[in-house]
Amino acid sequence: MKNYKIPTLTIAGSDSSGGAGVQADLKTFSAIGTYGMSVITAITAQNTKGVFMVEDLSKEIIKKQIEVVFDDIRPKSLKIGMVSSEEIIKEIAKTLDKYKPENLVIDPVMISKSGYSLLKPEAKQSMIEYLIPMAYIITPNTPEAEEITGIKIDNVEDMKLAGQKILELGPKFVLMKGGHLDGDAVDILIGKDIFKVYKSERLYRKNTHGTGCTLSSAIAAHLALGYDICESVKRSKEYITNAIRYSFDIGSGVGPVHHFYEIENKKI
Numbered sequence: 001m002k003n004y005k006i007p008t009l010t011i012a013g014s015d016s017s018g019g020a021g022v023q024a025d026l027k028t029f030s031a032i033g034t035y036g037m038s039v040i041t042a043i044t045a046q047n048t049k050g051v052f053m054v055e056d057l058s059k060e061i062i063k064k065q066i067e068v069v070f071d072d073i074r075p076k077s078l079k080i081g082m083v084s085s086e087e088i089i090k091e092i093a094k095t096l097d098k099y100k101p102e103n104l105v106i107d108p109v110m111i112s113k114s115g116y117s118l119l120k121p122e123a124k125q126s127m128i129e130y131l132i133p134m135a136y137i138i139t140p141n142t143p144e145a146e147e148i149t150g151i152k153i154d155n156v157e158d159m160k161l162a163g164q165k166i167l168e169l170g171p172k173f174v175l176m177k178g179g180h181l182d183g184d185a186v187d188i189l190i191g192k193d194i195f196k197v198y199k200s201e202r203l204y205r206k207n208t209h210g211t212g213c214t215l216s217s218a219i220a221a222h223l224a225l226g227y228d229i230c231e232s233v234k235r236s237k238e239y240i241t242n243a244i245r246y247s248f249d250i251g252s253g254v255g256p257v258h259h260f261y262e263i264e265n266k267k268i
Ligand SMILES: Nc1ncnc2c1ncn2[C@@H]1O[C@H](COP(=O)(O)OP(=O)(O)O)[C@@H](O)[C@H]1O
Pocket: 140, 141, 142, 177, 178, 179, 180, 185, 186, 187, 200, 201, 202, 203, 204, 205, 208, 210, 211, 212, 213, 215, 237, 240, 241, 244
């Protein structure tokens, strides 16, 4: 059930072309029916053809954005996307630690679909040490899970193995995304007492810019609305599958997925 007064927060980078990052997150929050808020970590000059420039914001303004949001409108859930440097990661972890946020979804963004590195290689270790242990759920794709665990992932068995290893780093749940493998799009949810497989047919679409951002925001929105973890992942998987199904050509490169807004016929 939608509730436009339920606050949900994204801490992520801005994508000027609107397909990924903060823009995708806010569209997803609105479409699923929560109140979206944003803490911007970096500005990217990006379009459907690639990422052309990135400027990180200062750790001071990132910290301040988090503080003023939490002090006034405490989010029911939040997601973290692009956080590019060790300095920014540590600042976010330290600031969030004061607020002990519930329902923290971490999308460990590393490399954009267009091949641009959005996480500095030397910052990977601080993401593992400071951020991942705080997560309620983390949603790595297979290249990210390989980077985190050192396990080469070629099939669902490898996904399970790597997922278990990530679980040992401290998050409550791990959603291993299988979009980068061949065949059906299989995601696996792993927790201490949970093992669930979410499968959809593979859709052969060119326009998949922002799929990971959209899925993690959808999970955050559903958690904020009060669904449990399995139901949140199930509904979010349905959301991203439809969003990919109806993704569209805009610009000349890899276009965005489609967000669905219900038109409410309310009297005003
Ligand atoms: N071609 C596809 N058809 C259907 N679902 C897909 C496809 N590609 C990715 N997905 C789904 O989209 C979500 C994002 O997955 P993935 O592409 O693995 O992550 P990322 O966008 O972070 O690289 C997952 O739920 C995955 O199963």
